[in-house]
Amino acid sequence: MSETGKQRGAAIDLSAVSKAYGSFRALDDISLHIEAGEFMTLLGPSGSGKTTTLNVIAGFTEVSAGSLQVGGRSVVGMPAHKRNIGVVFQHYALFPHMTVGRNVAYPLSLRGVAKTEREARVKRALDMVRMADFAHRYPSELSGGQQQRVALARAIVFDPPLLLMDEPLGALDKKLREWLQLEIKRIHRELGTTFVYVTHDQEEALVLSDRIAVFNRGKIEQVGTGRDLYDAPETLFVGRFIGDSTVLRGQSRGDGSSTALDIAGETVTAPLKHAGRGQPVMLLRPEKLAIRRPGLGRNDGDNRLSGTISEAIYLGSGSKYEIRLRDGSTAIVRSPLTDESFTIGEAVELCFRGEDAKLVADDSAADTTLT
């Protein structure tokens, strides 16, 4: 099924797309290619343009500039009902005056599908989301998770080559959300349809996606697999939005093959050249950092910074520490359970290997938009 399914998905090409509301640029020159059959997540904080992008693809919002192709065909100016794209909304949007069965049959009735085939396809779609027993209920008689599964069935029953999902799990509790994430992943695998998924939850994005496009202030910061974004963030914003990061700022010195930062009297170096514009900052993932008691086991070549433990959190599988550095910034460290433990207020040294650091351009706006 997945082999034939793969061909059913449509590729999407957004090229230099902009959307302005008055002087506000909701989308600022966005270009994005989505492969046929791919699971692409648009990730970003609220107001970053991810939902606007989805609405542009769905046809709810017209672009101010740029081109948009779905399945190789330009859809600019085409009304939403002619695009043949499935949409799942955060608010479910089930028709309250129709039963579950009639809700799911709705797009088929519009397309003039004959009754017997319609019933078979409704049943198949409801089977796929495990809601076949609820066909005669009204949406008001279902829980949120059940309603969203019906909405999903309704959006896939007419075999659209592209399915758009706008924070579909946003209104559900954590347990249900995690279960439905796996369900959505399974359905994507079975259908082979291209999925475009909007969320502000980076964990959800990592669980679901083939690739993730990170949005910030109407622009795309970076597109890549979850691993790309975690291991090699290209901007400070991406580094901070995906996973935990420690950001080291300081007076920078570069000598062509390495970059050094002076941080409140201490120096750290990374064997990297800063290529971007502006001041470089170092990004470090929590598991790349280690904590030591001062004066113990000095290992030359390691970078070290002194600080004090400001927070110690026991996670079961390990511990998470926050360390206040001399310049007042905070470092986040995750250490395995076997390591010795530290207490709040203890003076420690923070160690890391220079090649584990990522250099990105400083961008003060990346901090403010995160809140």
Next chain:
Amino acid sequence: MSASATPSQRDASPPSRRSWGALALALPALVLLVVVIGYPLATIVLRSFAEPQWGLQNYGWFFSTPINLIVLQRTFAISAWVTVVCVICAYPFAYAMTAVGPKLGLLLTLCVLIPFWVSGVVRTLSWVILLQDSGVINSMLRSVGLDGVRLIRTQTGVVIGMAQVLLPFMVLPLYSVMKGIDLRLVQAARSLGAGPIRAFFTVYLPLSLPGIYAGAIIVFILALGFYITPALLGGPRSTMLSTLVQNQVLSLLQWGRGGAMGVVLLVATFVLLALAGPLMRQKHKQGTR
């Protein structure tokens, strides 16, 4: 209305109050309704059987006099027409009230409410000025070279005048239902392949039906008992039942016959409501979250 409450609001229904305490709040209005409406009503029913002698003679008279039956039928027909005209005029108007911005919305609301502040007699007399043979409408028609039309003392004139008076009773329930309709449902319908017209007829219209039903029942029932407008705008061939009742009671002092007419109208109305009831309940159930 409830039709579009978001799922998160579903569980927010208040805890049920003790019913006797709630009943106490209804007491003043209840007294008014029972005493002021109930007592005269009971008297009318009683007198329709008791005057001039005990028996069914008033009802026998009513159903054996052709003019009464013609007028009864006409009363229902005119009321039905008024209801239809009100739905047609009020529906787009109420929709516009939900679609325009808050300032324009307030202006439209005022347009609905202003007629309430003007006496019905004044409004009906203004219709006389507009509709009469040498009135504004006919002068305009003639000035563009068309033949005049007869509006005053016709059924058409009565329907126009009554619809104008009753329009707010259709607009307001429609508006209150429409402003609760989640327009995102229409957007969802569009994404599923419905053009604007299909989306309207399959999603928006069904969700607005409770408003149409509520408004139609209010307008229809009020129209059945209309007196001033048909009396001033109508002619002998557009007499409605209330005029006949007035004639019997005030001119001929036949309280029994007048009472019987009132009872017939009341029973007919109840029968109609009973027929419409199941339809409305069904729609309500579906629309309730």
